[in-house]
Amino acid sequence: MPRFSVIVPVYKVQAYLHECLESVLTQSYPDLELIAVDDCSPDASGEIIDEFAARDPRVRAVHLPRNRGLGPARNAGMAEATGDYLVFLDSDDTLTPDSLEAVAARLKETGDPDVLVYDYARAFWTGETVRNQAAAHLREDGPAPFRLTDRPGLLRLLMVAWNKAYRREFVEAEELAFPTGYYEDTPWTYPVLMRAGSIATLDRVCVHYRQRRRGGILGTVSPRHFDVFEQYDRVFAYVDKHPELARWRPLLFRRMVDHLVVVFARRDRLPRRSRADFLRKARAYYRRYHCPVGPLPPRVRLHHALVRMGLHRTYHALRWTAAVLRRTARTAVRLRRALRAGALRLHYRVQRCLPVRADRAVFAADGVPGHGCHPGALERAFRTHAPQVRTAWVTGAGERGALPSGVRPLRPDTAAYWTALARSRYLVHNAAFDRRLVKRAGQVLVQTRRGTPLKRTGLDLRGRPGADPDVDALLADVDTWDYLVSPSRHATLTWERAFPGAYTVLEYGSPRADVFQRATPADTSRIRRELGVPEDAVVILYAPTRRAYRRTPVDLERVVRRLGPRHIVLARAPHGHDGPLANVSDRVLDVSGHPSVEALCLASDALVTDYSSIMVDYVCLDRPVVLLTDDWEAHEAVRGTYVDPRAFPPGAVARGEDDLIDIFVSGHWRGSRSAELRTAFRRRFCPHDDGRAAERVVRHVVLGEAAAPAGAPFGGRRPVPSPAVSRPRAPLGVVPRPASPRAVTERR
Template sequence: MPRFSVIVPAYKVQAYLPACLDSVLSQSYPDLELIAVDDCSPDACGALIDEYAARDARVKPVHLAENRGLGGARNAGIAEASGDYLVFLDSDDTLTPDALRAVADRLKETGDPDVLVFDYARTYWDGREVRNQLAAQLTEQGPAPFRLEDRPGLLRVLMVAWNKAYRREFVARHGFRFPPGYYEDTPWTFPVLLTAESLATLDRVCVHYRQRRRGSILGTTSRKHFDLFEQYDRVFAYVEERPELARWRPELFRRMVDHYATVFTKRDRLPRGSHGEFLRLARAHYRRYRVPGARLRLRHTLVRFGLHRTFRALQLAAAVRRRALKSAVWLVRAVRTAALGLHYRIQLRLPLRSDRAVFTAEEGRGDPAALEEAFRALVPRLSTAWIARPGQEHAVPPGPRRLRPGSAAYWTALARSRYLVADAAFERRLRKRPGQVFVQTQRGTPLGHAGLDLLERPAAARDTDFAELLRDVDRWDYVLSGNRHATLTWERVHPGRYTTLEYGLPRNDVLQRATAADVARLRASLGVPEGAVAILYAPARRDHRCTQRPLLDLERILRRLGPRFVLLARTPAPARGTRIIDVSGHPDPAALCLASDVLLTDYAPVMFDYAGLDRPIVVHTEDWAAYEAARGAYFDLRDFPPGAVARSEDELIDIFATGHWCGSRSAQLRAAFRERFCPWDDGRAAERVVRRVVLGETELPPVVPLADRTPAPSACARPQLVTVPQPSGPRPVTDGS
């Protein structure tokens, strides 16, 4: 008897069916049967199912003599099922990798409940992926299994059959079957959840819910949406037959009214001329199933009173109001833009203020934040301001005054501040004045191609305006560099008259100055358990991919490594798991480096910063060829790595499981990497920059040799993190040149 019976009904989905079936048969948990039901489909679905059955014995083909609809096809699949649990999957959707393994593990943890509810994500034709907005209802915190009374919020999660696993014996004992109709999921899911004696949740996306560009069944304009009334009649009939479920009538009533209001207000659902009839039936249902005292939302009054014409009049009035507001907003913006332009031109004619400095960073804080702190510490007379772009307010350091882009204060600061510091391009309309000093910090040491080298890399360059890039370069006075490799690269790909300051990267100063107490505080703030080995996973962006999903199955890796490891995931798509801490929105990468014990990356520049900490680094280079082809690389990372190199996920797991990640060979590779890319990162880079740029000093603080540096200690067990002697060779010059 298999653990899972995965039931896939198929009707006119020949373009999507192979991906659906492949997603099931490729699961890492193989104890399953796949019951593929050909619902008398007129296309090639039946032939495709037979082809899969011939290749894999786990596939049970079922061919129906006549079309029964989605509910009937599912019932036919249930009749053929022999697994412990039933899992329904629509034939244009897919299971995520390792979904069934995660479901099986959670079922075991919670004692085989009647129903397990898991999460899904909507996937769009353009590559976008949006997780269920009510994912918080699926938290695994608290006791499990539980009854619906303990977590009534589950009734607000999307009422579909395919986001749950059902114990087959439970389904058979209560005789649950799908009814015919358009909304067959409604009278299935409500009774199932109300009846289940044990429920559990899995906080993991297990299904990718495909949003078709055209052709979604429930998104079509049809009178079939009137089927909703019959389905809710079935739901309330089920409750009326079971007096013990009467307490759920208020919640079911609210859900019903909200469902009716949603269908009515959607423009693409009801045919022209049928809205009044739909609202009259909805009003009749409102009166029939009303529960006195049930709290309703404002939009529910539409159903209660059947205000069809009133609703249409309000819609028209709202449309007129929106158009008037849009015109007014456009006029106000035009006037404001003209006024700010005049204000900026006036400010350009006023004297520069030598005691003012403006800072900004494209992402997080980085080098500009470290320099801003050094400006205030070494030159107290200076007043600093930070440009806080929308959505980045959390990344603003605590010291400087905040400037909102586009405000009068913003334009005043750009026009009259002597020092402007940024890691990306400043405002395009900014005019550099005589006496102003522009400091370009860049964003770390380059591995992938940048600047003019992207002319031949359209995937990576995207919409880069190279003429504008060169105009911005012409405004730079100083460019920061952390090593000779970066210096030679920046001066070639950003040709200009600026001066390169090869003094180290200010953002890495904190890595040398932090203490063990700082590390412990940061780990506690992130929720890293005491004694755990914290892996910071920070992958690079893939220019050749629209979606930026992690290439690694992080949950599988942690399962294989055991409970001692936790993972700090700095990924574009937030990762989830019991031992995965999402730090994708954390504004301070340096804090994440300090809190971790080992860095797991691929081609991200953070590896050059992390090497200064003298902590283990593991690089995953499985798609190196694709990355190099799309972005280009200045050297082959596999030939000169900062630590152990994994060319596959299994090899990566082996590196951690065997301890190679922190072994002597990895330490030797890291030492050579540090010598080449971290010669100046001794904790005083920001000081050297400020003394040269602001104070005009030429005698700068000497560089601490690599062997004499004491970077912040790791919180991991000391015997595992062995530091080998630094390789011999010439040390960086210390005369500030």
């Protein structure tokens, strides 16, 4: 008996069927059977099914003698199923990689519930993929499994059959089946959720829901859309048959009205001459199943009123009026924006005619939520070593609280912002300033970049798919640089080639790493308390690089379970990453929105990364680094690198998740060999990082000192130790579990 029976009804999808079936058969979880039901398709779909069945014994081909529709085809597949769980998949959609493995793990974790609901993403024909907007209802925190009464919000999800796994014994005991006609998922999904004795959720995209250019069957103008009425008859008949479900009637009634309004309002569904008949029938159904639903938002109340009264012409008149008002409002907004933009351009032009102020400096950083990165360190050094210069920081809404006292916040595209850009002598950034900036004579622009270049950058990205730079814009920006702050000879040589220009390189070290030499154990303890991390925990900072290709993230929950109760993971998503890296728990904390990555480094005992330049700053702490290089070939092909971290690593190298676990279990992560590798890495990439890099930049750029202050000798540097250094090593799993930390998730 397989774990999963994946049922795929097939009709006129020959162009998409191969991809659909392959997405099932290539799953990393092989314990499945694939039941493909040919609903008497007139194209080559039946032959494709037979080809798959001939080459893989897990595929069972079912051929129906005549076309019966999606619902009966699914029923035919269920009749053949022998798996513990039923999984439905439409024949033009696909399962995402490793999705069945994730589903199986979640089923085991939650005690084999009757129904498991997982997420999906719309895969548009243009190549864009957009996750379900109601994904918040699939959160995994809280007790599981549960009943629908505990999470009624699940009824607000798209009512489809293919975003759930169903325990087959539950389906058979309830005698559930799909009806004929359009909207056949409606009388299936509502009874399933209402009758399920146990439900669980999986906050993971498991299905890519294909959005065809010409739309699906429900986007076809046809009188068959009237089937929606009969489907709701079935839903309410089911509720009448089971009196204990009467509590759901108000919610079902509201969902029915919302559904009828959607069908009526969409121009690609009902024939024009039948629209009035549809609304009249909707009025009859409104009265037939009406029940109190409580307070409703104004827009929903209007829809209910129109359906209740069946006002066809009134509905269209209101829609036309609303459309006119929306257009008028959009035009007014565009006009207001154009006027404001014109006024700001004029203001900026006037400010550029006024003298540059030598006591003003503007700082900005890309990729940090607040005051951080190299510009943040330089801003602090300005206030310390050149207090006569008043500093301002370009910040977004809601980020002012992250700025130190004495730093003036600047909101982009305001009069104050353009005044500062026009008249400040010093401009400091780690990427590119506003493209509308006109650099004036007397202004000094200091460029820091975001980290040591391990991955290809600048002109070296030419020809790389998805990363090919706009050469003209890149060189125009480079021509505004006066200084480029470099942490090492490697960075200097790389940047001079990738960003050719007439600037001066200041090879003084990494300003943002200065804090690692100046922090104290008290600072480390304070940061841990703010994060809710116990002082005696072993804290691993997981900070991977951003990828332009799909990749299954590390199962951090599995990692910490294997490592034992002392270990906690701080998961930080890279800049531009969509969503968190992991689900928040008491031992896996999502710190993607934390304003200071340097503080997270100080709070941790070890870093796990892959190809991110954070490893270069982290080794300044002289703390263990473990690299996870399981997709090196793909990363090298897509992005390209200057350094192969496997050949010259800052510590232990893991080839996969199990290897990563073994490195920590064995203690190799902080062994003598790892320390030797880290020392060699520091000497190559961090020769100047003695805690005074930002000071050297300020003394040269602002104070005009020709010679930079001498740095501390390499052997004399004493970065703040991690708490793990002073603790004796103990076998994993035998140390008493610390109190559960407060799960802190800081977002933008």
